[in-house]
Amino acid sequence: MRYGLVRYLAMLPIAAALVCGACSRSDGEKPAAKPEAKPAAAATAQAPAAPAKPDVSGDGDSTPSSAPLLIYCAQEVRAPVEEVVKGIRTTLGIECRLECEGAPELLSRIGRMKQADVFVADHSDYLDMAQKEGFVKPEDVKTLAYLEPGLLVAKGNPKQIKSVEDFRRAGDRNARTTVALADPEKCGLGLITQRIFEENKIPWAAIEASTQLKVPAEHLLIMPASQGAVDLCIVRHVEAAKVAGACDFVPIPPRQNVLSVVTAATLSTSRRGDEARQVVDYMAGPDGRAVFKRAKYKMDV
Numbered sequence: 001m002r003y004g005l006v007r008y009l010a011m012l013p014i015a016a017a018l019v020c021g022a023c024s025r026s027d028g029e030k031p032a033a034k035p036e037a038k039p040a041a042a043a044t045a046q047a048p049a050a051p052a053k054p055d056v057s058g059d060g061d062s063t064p065s066s067a068p069l070l071i072y073c074a075q076e077v078r079a080p081v082e083e084v085v086k087g088i089r090t091t092l093g094i095e096c097r098l099e100c101e102g103a104p105e106l107l108s109r110i111g112r113m114k115q116a117d118v119f120v121a122d123h124s125d126y127l128d129m130a131q132k133e134g135f136v137k138p139e140d141v142k143t144l145a146y147l148e149p150g151l152l153v154a155k156g157n158p159k160q161i162k163s164v165e166d167f168r169r170a171g172d173r174n175a176r177t178t179v180a181l182a183d184p185e186k187c188g189l190g191l192i193t194q195r196i197f198e199e200n201k202i203p204w205a206a207i208e209a210s211t212q213l214k215v216p217a218e219h220l221l222i223m224p225a226s227q228g229a230v231d232l233c234i235v236r237h238v239e240a241a242k243v244a245g246a247c248d249f250v251p252i253p254p255r256q257n258v259l260s261v262v263t264a265a266t267l268s269t270s271r272r273g274d275e276a277r278q279v280v281d282y283m284a285g286p287d288g289r290a291v292f293k294r295a296k297y298k299m300d301v
Contacts, residue, residue, distance in 0.1 A: 068097040069276060070115060072106040074122040074188055076218050076239075077262055080145075080295040081120055084288045092282060094275055102187040102217060110135050110267060117270035118279055122147065122188035124261040125195075140266040140277065142284035145297035147236040147260035149192055151250035152225050152243075159231050164200050164256055167207050170232060179211045180224060180233040186216035188260065193234050195258040236260060238296055259301060262292070 073081045078100045085096045099116075101109070103126045110116055111133060119136070121127055124143070130136040153161045159177055170177040184190030197204050208214075213230060215221055218239055224230040226246035240249040251257075264283050266276040282288050293299050 066095075068095040069117040069270075069272060069279060071096050071098050071118040071120060071279070072110065072116045072267075073098045073100050073120045074103040074106065074126075075100045076122045076147075076188060076236075077120060080292050080297065081283075083291045083295075084283055087287050087291070088279055088282050091287065092278055094279060096279060104185055104187070104191075110269065114269045116267050117272060117276040118264060119267055120144070120262070120264040120283070122260055122262055123192055124263045125191060126188065127263045127265055130265070130267075135268050136265045137268070140280065142264050142280050144262045144264055144283055144288065145292035145299055146301055147238060147262065148251070148298060149189070149196060149234050149236050149257060149260065150240060150252050152221065152233050152235045152240050153248050153250055154225070154228055154231060155246055155248055157248050157250065161232055161250060163250075164196060164202065164252060166232065167197070167202060167210075170207075170210055178213075178229065178231045179207070180213035180215065180221055180230040181208070181211050182218055182221065182234070183214050183216050187218060189218040189234070189236065192236075192258055192260050196234065196252065196256070199258055200256050237298075241296060259298075262297065 071081070071085070078098070082098065085098065088094055088096055096118075099106070099109075103121045103123065106119065106121075107126050107129055110119065110130065119127070119130060124141075127136055127141050131138060131141075151161055151164070151166075153159065159166075161177075166177070167179065170179045182190035182193055184194050194204055197207060213224065218235055221230070221233045221235055222239060222243050225233055225235075226243040235249075237249065240247065264280045266273060266280050270276040289299060
């Protein structure tokens with residue numbers, strides 16, 4: 001098992017590079033080329049009036065409608081959102097462009113770039129954070145679907161893992177249980193995992209110290225678990241279904257669990273607030289929710 005983990009760790013940088021390549025290539029806008037200086041006008045010439053600053057309140061429509069709306073989308077929910085965007089193009093006639101990353105990075109990018117129109121996160125905490133920063137109004141936040149975290153273990157559950165409490169036992173050397181976790185600073189699942197441990201009064205620091213592998217994205221937990229390099233990790237039910245033939249998914253009882261609430265909102269940085277709201281309303285409407293339902297997301301709690 002340790003040989004398998006070492007082999008996986010060697011492959012992890014390559015896998016991460018491939019994933020980043022699959023996401024939007026745009027990690028930030030390149031600075032515009034500096035215009036060539038023009039000869040100074042005569043001293044008697046009147047200087048032209050400064051152009052008006054664009055409206056970034058989220059209520060204006062100053063950007064040409066032919067430009068795609070920019071959607072910041074959490075990588076973990078990329079697949080259904082891509083499908084929803086196709087419906088938006090057909091039904092509303094609005095073109096959208098996705099930039100996909102972990103929700104923590106996207107939240108930071110909203111403040112740095114101030115260019116996005118819509119934010120889709122894999123957990124509502126990120127929309128709460130965006131509200132505190134003034135980038136989202138509470139009335140603009142819409143719930144799209146839910147993801148259920150659970151324990152991913154080897155097929156047949158040879159370690160007899162039954163609950164979150166087994167993470168405490170994993171810290172015992174005699175248990176010989178290899179643990180992997182999602183990084184809370186890199187992706188939404190990591191934040192959810194922290195919340196689950198808090199709910200069960202399990203110190204995060206203790207679990208982190210006994211963790212053999214920490215990954216920046218949820219899907220990077222699937223390969224080591226399915227190959228037997230990891231005995232125990234937390235993933236959400238949609239991701240676990242991808243390796244159902246190689247792993248078992250042990251549900252966490254509702255009172256001990258924290259559901260991921262997939263949410264979307266119009267951003268105050270949008271220059272096309274009306275269209276951005278139409279997009280979010282479509283996502284949260286019957287057609288958008290139908291896409292998430294087909295992708296096996298939970299629609300009710």
